[in-house]
Structures are given as structure tokens and as C-alpha cells.
Amino acid sequence: MSTLLTRYPAYLQKGAEFADIQQALEPEVLALWQARDGMMEQLNVDSATWGLKYWEQALGIPVELAKPAAFRRSRVKSKLRGAGVTTVAMIQSVAESFSNGDVEVTELPERYRVEIEFVGSIGTPPNMEDLTAALGEIMPAHLGWDYVIIYKTWDGVKKNTWNELSAYTWQQVKESDLNG
Template identity: 45%
Template structure:
């Protein structure tokens, strides 16, 4: 209520907490480290944020998470709220490549969902 965040009971408690944490982290001058800090509130894996000021572009790269992160829409909303209006944001997702799959055992492949594979159903 203090942060003016609407309650969405249809989302899991961890995703709702991520929204609150990112809102608290997203105040002040916008920088790559601030954007990374906000993104880290939604993602437990490694995130890299690069800013290309000449191209007016920010890229948020998910290094550890395979496929689409479960709370990506909330992250996009939070970043959109704090970034300068003239900047665009690209989200670089990570998938298993053919080389990585070739090194897996049959049991590992069988346990891997298609959304984690490069070109998988997203």
C-alpha cells in the first residue's frame, strides 16, 4: 500500500515479493547497476546489464536461467517504469544449445522440457 502496488492474489507469493523488492530498489538516478539491482529482485540467477548510450539501448541478459523467466512480465513493467523514456530495453534469454545437449545423457535430455532448448516452444 505504501508503494502504490496493486495486490494480485493470482500470482505466487514469491512473485508478489519480487514486485515489492524491485519497487524499493528502483528509486534514485537510473544506472546500469540500478537496473541490474531491480532485475535481480525477479531473478535468482546471474544477470548482466549493458547500456549502449549511443544506441539508446539497454540489454538485460539472463545468464543462468534457461528459457523464459516465470516473472518476466513484472520485470518488464518495473524496468519500463524506471528507465528513461528514450531508451529501449532488450531481454536476452538463455537456452540450451545443440552443443550443450550433445554433452547430456539420455536421462538428462528426457528430463529437460522443450522450453529450455534453443528454438523451443516459447
């Protein structure tokens, strides 16, 4: 029995001609439903795939199909968040959209600068190049900014025993938050 046919009352389902028509229409209707669902996914930046290029074009962002979708999404989100007057909260929101972690922003008005500290992760966050470009678009021309990136120091590593660290590579030790 057809999926479409089950949507109709039982007295209509019993008619052979009606059932044949519904079976003939079913592949086309299902294709339309799938197309509709696919289109709806493109209207949300988090689920967009082929529709990312339209988001980028609408926001004046260069379309770079070779870049991963996650990076392209973060640029779109940053541009959307960066509309309006630049505030500390806006800078924080834009930086967090690229860093995948918490960010603290400190104003340094006497130096005409802003400090952006990546407190939610250890090591250099991904996609720093695009973050810098996004900040260049939203920051007033008279303000500069500095990044503060947290790394594991030797003092922090020394707090662990060799047995505790033997399961990790040196790169993992430097970028982890192992009890220190």
C-alpha cells in the same frame, strides 16, 4: 506451573492468589506476544504475508491477492530498489530480484538501449511480465531495453551421450546446463 509465573521470583510464585492471577493472564499475554511477532514479520518484505498489501499500497503497486506471495514480494523489492536515479547497477538489481539469478546489464548508448542478459539461469526466467512493468517504471523514457535469454542449443546437447541424457525429459535437457 504457568509459563508467566516462572518469570517471577520464587517468593512470588509461592503465593496462591498471585499464581491464579498469572494463570488467568497467561493466555492473553501469549496472544499479545504472538500478535507482536506476527506484526514484526509484516515489517520485512521477505517474511510478510497479509502485510504485503500494505507494502503494495504504500508503493503504488496494484494489489493482486490472486498472485503468489513470491511474485508480489519481488514486485515490492523491485520498487524499493528502483528508487532514485536509474543506473546500470539499479537495473541489474531490479532484474535480479525477478529472475532469481545473476544478470548482466550492458549499455548501448549509440542505440539508446540497454541489454539485460540472464546469465544465472537457462531458459526464460519467471515473472517476466512484472519485470517488464518494473523496468517501465524506472527506465528513462528515451531508453529501450532488450532481454538476452540463454537456451541450450543442439550443439550443446550433442556434447552429451544418449546414456547421459536418457534420465531427462526434452524440456529438462533444453533448460539444463549439462556440460555444454
